[in-house]
Amino acid sequence: MSFIDEINRRRTFGIVSHPDAGKTTLTEKLLLFGGAIQEAGAVKSNKIKKGATSDFMEIERQRGISVATSVLAFEYRDIKINILDTPGHKDFAEDTFRTLTAVDSVIVVIDVAKGVEEQTEKLVEVCRMRKIPIIVFINKMDREGKDAFDLLDEIEQKLHLTVTPLSFPIGMGYDFKGIYNIWEKNINLFTGDPRRDIEETIEISNLESPELDNLIGDKAANTLREEIELTKGVYPEFNEQQYKEANLQPVFFGSALNNFGVRELLDCFVDIAPSPRPKESDTRLVDPKEKGFTGFVFKIHANMDPKHRDRLAFIKIVSGKFERNVPYLHVRHNKKLRFSSPNAFFAERKEIVDTSYPGDIVGLHDTGNFKIGDTLTEGEILQYKGIPSFSPEHFRYINNADPMKSKQLEKGIDQLMDEGVAQLFKLELNNRKVIGTVGALQYEVIQYRLEHEYGAKCTYEPLNVHKACWVEAEDEKSEEFKEFKRVKSKFLAKDKRGQLVFFADSMFSLQMTQQKYKTIKFHFTSEF
Numbered sequence: 001m002s003f004i005d006e007i008n009r010r011r012t013f014g015i016v017s018h019p020d021a022g023k024t025t026l027t028e029k030l031l032l033f034g035g036a037i038q039e040a041g042a043v044k045s046n047k048i049k050k051g052a053t054s055d056f057m058e059i060e061r062q063r064g065i066s067v068a069t070s071v072l073a074f075e076y077r078d079i080k081i082n083i084l085d086t087p088g089h090k091d092f093a094e095d096t097f098r099t100l101t102a103v104d105s106v107i108v109v110i111d112v113a114k115g116v117e118e119q120t121e122k123l124v125e126v127c128r129m130r131k132i133p134i135i136v137f138i139n140k141m142d143r144e145g146k147d148a149f150d151l152l153d154e155i156e157q158k159l160h161l162t163v164t165p166l167s168f169p170i171g172m173g174y175d176f177k178g179i180y181n182i183w184e185k186n187i188n189l190f191t192g193d194p195r196r197d198i199e200e201t202i203e204i205s206n207l208e209s210p211e212l213d214n215l216i217g218d219k220a221a222n223t224l225r226e227e228i229e230l231t232k233g234v235y236p237e238f239n240e241q242q243y244k245e246a247n248l249q250p251v252f253f254g255s256a257l258n259n260f261g262v263r264e265l266l267d268c269f270v271d272i273a274p275s276p277r278p279k280e281s282d283t284r285l286v287d288p289k290e291k292g293f294t295g296f297v298f299k300i301h302a303n304m305d306p307k308h309r310d311r312l313a314f315i316k317i318v319s320g321k322f323e324r325n326v327p328y329l330h331v332r333h334n335k336k337l338r339f340s341s342p343n344a345f346f347a348e349r350k351e352i353v354d355t356s357y358p359g360d361i362v363g364l365h366d367t368g369n370f371k372i373g374d375t376l377t378e379g380e381i382l383q384y385k386g387i388p389s390f391s392p393e394h395f396r397y398i399n400n401a402d403p404m405k406s407k408q409l410e411k412g413i414d415q416l417m418d419e420g421v422a423q424l425f426k427l428e429l430n431n432r433k434v435i436g437t438v439g440a441l442q443y444e445v446i447q448y449r450l451e452h453e454y455g456a457k458c459t460y461e462p463l464n465v466h467k468a469c470w471v472e473a474e475d476e477k478s479e480e481f482k483e484f485k486r487v488k489s490k491f492l493a494k495d496k497r498g499q500l501v502f503f504a505d506s507m508f509s510l511q512m513t514q515q516k517y518k519t520i521k522f523h524f525t526s527e528f
Ligand code: GDP
Pocket: 017, 018, 019, 020, 021, 022, 023, 024, 025, 026, 045, 047, 088, 139, 140, 141, 142, 143, 254, 255, 256, 257, 258
């Protein structure tokens, strides 16, 4: 197969949802279709119940053994599909945001009864900003939920999407009869038997046909006819280009648990979802079809097994071929590195690969060379953009609790920050170290990992900061900027790259500061 064919047959995507909407269940059914797993229950949920750290540790420990869950690859209709795992728990949202920099499209799962939930809103906002094509899957149609039209309205309003249904439910909950597939113009009747893995669909190319009445009864048939007619009036016609440009979002209905409506979703996904897309770097736009290899690190996974301290850096291949044992340039370090055992991931295993293509993810063993956002190339000096740090929401001083182990603590903190677990700041005033995180759960994770992986102990002290923002002065030599630095000296810190950060102790003080210093910009992400 040619290089171009290899690129064209790849679909790399993420499934995002609020916890419990059915992401894990849907992932599992997709893998069943791909023949990647043999039975239900094979995919481990990455769910953290009630925010317990012990759960997180257990999950991480299991994953340390089977990191394959971070990327699930399978083939379906000669298409190579890579699903990137995104944690649903809000404390790990940053991890999900970063993973979204490596996908070419997403499927958003929504619970028909709960509608649009908080996490969904946040994640879809990020997808919208990045113009990522979205397909929506409305799940749990076997349960009583919201009216389909109301829910489509809600999705448009809360998620700011322009939707168009490509399938439509016939009844719901107790009365759920099946779905009409607008995309393929056929009907799939619901039997409620989840063991079926091949669905029977019935061709209904003409909705007026009396066959429809025989199948689902006059009443349901007439309702369906009216509703499909209505959808045509209300929603724009599906257009693949519009979907790919993220201006139009097709919607499917189904029940993941019953493996119902999933085949329809997958078939349409394979037809319309984009193959690897060009990516912006600091110097130019890079096309996947270029010969020269480039890629970037979007995730670093620590090995939780203390006997193997190495980490796995996940690289998304943007352009060219990635080959085993070929030296590539680590742009930030300006150093060539070669990789003798790059891993490729499948549903239940990982294996060493010789060649990978754009859209693929390879896992590289790393002893501390990589941090999130690092770029690899064949020699060109370029850096991929779009993996910002987000303004943290929790802040604590970190102290060394074992003076004999200060080196280990230093190294541990350094590496955990490279992995993107949290952000380290140093106060300008006294050089004290402050850890900023998106979720409170991270503090326990850091403490646990410092102890178990680095043999270091830390304690925390509270610090009253409402928000940290990156400071950008129009003119660094201006009197205004000098005054700002003098007046706010107690609230200034540097991040790991040496960028100036302002710690606002309340929303109010942030607003006041913004108003007072008009030539200074305050940013909520590190990339501006
Ligand atoms: P996640 O947190 O988004 O990964 O959600 P899960 O896939 O773990 O599903 C959450 C719960 O919803 C589980 O108890 C599933 O069995 C259940 N569930 C998933 N899909 C369906 C569905 O189609 N119908 C019903 N009734 N329950 C479902």
